[in-house]
Amino acid sequence: MLTILQLPVLNDNYIYLLHDPDSGESAVVDPAVAQPVLAVLEQNNWQLTMILNTHHHSDHVGGNLELKQKTGCTVIAAQVDQNRIPGIDSFVADGDLITLGKYSAKVISTPGHTSGHVVYHFANENALFCGDTLFVMGCGRLFEGTAEQMWQSFQKLKALPLSTRIYCAHEYTQINGRFALTIEPDNQQLKQRMVLINQLRDKHLPTVPSTLQQELATNPFFREDSLDVQENLKMKGSQPVAVFAEIRRLKDSF
Numbered sequence: 001m002l003t004i005l006q007l008p009v010l011n012d013n014y015i016y017l018l019h020d021p022d023s024g025e026s027a028v029v030d031p032a033v034a035q036p037v038l039a040v041l042e043q044n045n046w047q048l049t050m051i052l053n054t055h056h057h058s059d060h061v062g063g064n065l066e067l068k069q070k071t072g073c074t075v076i077a078a079q080v081d082q083n084r085i086p087g088i089d090s091f092v093a094d095g096d097l098i099t100l101g102k103y104s105a106k107v108i109s110t111p112g113h114t115s116g117h118v119v120y121h122f123a124n125e126n127a128l129f130c131g132d133t134l135f136v137m138g139c140g141r142l143f144e145g146t147a148e149q150m151w152q153s154f155q156k157l158k159a160l161p162l163s164t165r166i167y168c169a170h171e172y173t174q175i176n177g178r179f180a181l182t183i184e185p186d187n188q189q190l191k192q193r194m195v196l197i198n199q200l201r202d203k204h205l206p207t208v209p210s211t212l213q214q215e216l217a218t219n220p221f222f223r224e225d226s227l228d229v230q231e232n233l234k235m236k237g238s239q240p241v242a243v244f245a246e247i248r249r250l251k252d253s254f
């Protein structure tokens with residue numbers, strides 16, 4: 001089995017360390033910082049093979065150069081971001097496959113948060129590393145893209161298997177859930193989920209990973225086609241993308 005370790009760093013970031021015990025290869029997704037990654041590698045006597053970046057923001061690439069220098073790993077990121085990913089060695093684009101030992105991940109381009117944002121889908125492991133595109137009950141801010149682009153990106157993620165585990169890059173769940181309740185105050189699954197989320201956060205435990213199935217039921221950015229949502233926003237019969245854009249606009253000022 002592919003080992004997946006979750007490292008909480010900075011205020012609310014998650015770094016993911018992936019390890020294939022058979023080949024001995026390891027990858028790290030979005031190393032915001034290097035030291036905690038180096039410490040885990042050393043504890044486990046793992047060799048870092050590659051860095052997988054989802055996008056160019058410093059809280060996702062801050063550890064790239066130090067990790068590359070200390071481990072000799074390869075930095076993999078989107079081709080369109082080649083001039084702004086520190087240490088980039090290997091370029092990927094939508095549909096490419098990357099391999100870690102006997103495991104492989106498909107690259108899915110998800111513009112919206114940034115123009116070059118990609119996510120990594122390990123289909124056989126049911127694991128999606130989605131950076132700042134999709135959060136538990138939320139969605140990344142539109143820094144370099146339109147709501148239409150982000151909506152298109154969400155449609156790609158919506159098509160993945162329901163059991164896909166959602167490994168996002170930030171612990172934003174509690175605030176996202178509070179916002180979700182303003183969009184859908186009568187969503188019973190959302191209300192039940194928030195009780196569990198609040199219990200986890202009271203104990204400082206992570207709420208990530210989630211599953212796509214949970215997100216489809218509770219994440220307002222996956223629910224723009226729900227009649228309840230459209231009614232609550234007084235947008236009955238509107239195009240789903242327009243509803244999505246309105247939810248994104250409301251979240252910006254929440």
Ligand code: ZN
Nearest residue numbers: 055057113132
């Ligand atoms: Zn970001």
Ligand code: FE
Nearest residue numbers: 057059132169
């Ligand atoms: Fe981020």
